Amino acid sequence: MSAGRTTKILAFSAALTILSPALSALETDWLELKEGHEGQRMHAKVQSIKLPELSGDGGQHVILTIPKDELESTDNVREVVVVGKRGDKEEALPGTRYEWSEDYENDNYGLIIKLDKMQDYPIRIYLKNDLPLPENH
Numbered sequence: 759m760s761a762g763r764t765t766k767i768l769a770f771s772a773a774l775t776i777l778s779p780a781l782s783a784l785e786t787d788w789l790e791l792k793e794g795h796e797g798q799r800m801h802a803k804v805q806s807i808k809l810p811e812l813s814g815d816g817g818q819h820v821i822l823t824i825p826k827d828e829l830e831s832t833d834n835v836r837e838v839v840v841v842g843k844r845g846d847k848e849e850a851l852p853g854t855r856y857e858w859s860e861d862y863e864n865d866n867y868g869l870i871i872k873l874d875k876m877q878d879y880p881i882r883i884y885l886k887n888d889l890p891l892p893e894n895h
Contacts, residue, residue, distance in 0.1 A: 783839070783884040783885055783886040783887070784800060784828075784829065784884070784885040784887075785799065785800070785882060785883065785884045785885070786799055786800050786802040786822075786882055786883045787799045787800075787802070787882070788843055788880040788881070788882050789802060789804055789822070789880060789881055789882065789883070790804070790880050791804065791807060791820060791877060791878060791879070791880070791881065792804060792807075793805070793806055793807060800824055800825075800828045800829070801824070801825050801828055802822050802823070802824050802828075802869075802883065803822065803823045803824075804820060804821075804822060805821045805822060805823050805868070806820075806821045807819070807820050807821070808821070809876075810876070817853075817872060817873035817874045817875050817876060817877075818873055818876055818877070819870055819871065819872050819873070820870075820871040820873065820881070821868060821869070821870050821871075822868070822869040822870075822871065822883070823866040823867070823868055823869075824866060824867045824869060825865060825866055825867075826865050826866060826867060827865070829867060829885070832858045832860070832867055834887045835858075835885045835886070835887055836886055836887055837886040838854075838856045838869070838871070838883060838884070838885060838886070839854075839883070839884040839886060840854045840856075840871055840873070840881050840882075840883055840884075841881065841882045841883075841884065842877060842879055842880070842881050843879055843880045843881070843882070844879045848882075851873060851874070851877070851881070852874060853873075853874025853875070854871060854872065854873055854874060855871075855872040856869060856870060856871050856872065857869075857870045857872075858870075869883070871883070
């Protein structure tokens, strides 16, 4: 294999690593934003949806449960990426925040997703554990 070809393959691999939210990440199925909806992958379940208050931050809060036997620990999750699917188009939802509730209804982790805007189309959650160390480590 030539050096030029090897360099191109390495550059392509590096680009995939940077651009793909699914690499080194656990992911849920597409989850309908309906209370009680449960995906087969990771058995993530939409526990509840809290609509925004009139003077609130504008988006809704989606509370998911993830069985502890599907996710070893939340300590290794460095980033949660929420992707929405509208028709055939998939995109990461901007302005998404999250927090963990360690013991939600016994043997589940609770993941509270705070969406910036009201959403009504399916979402997929990527739990990433592969973020690089900061440069000033």
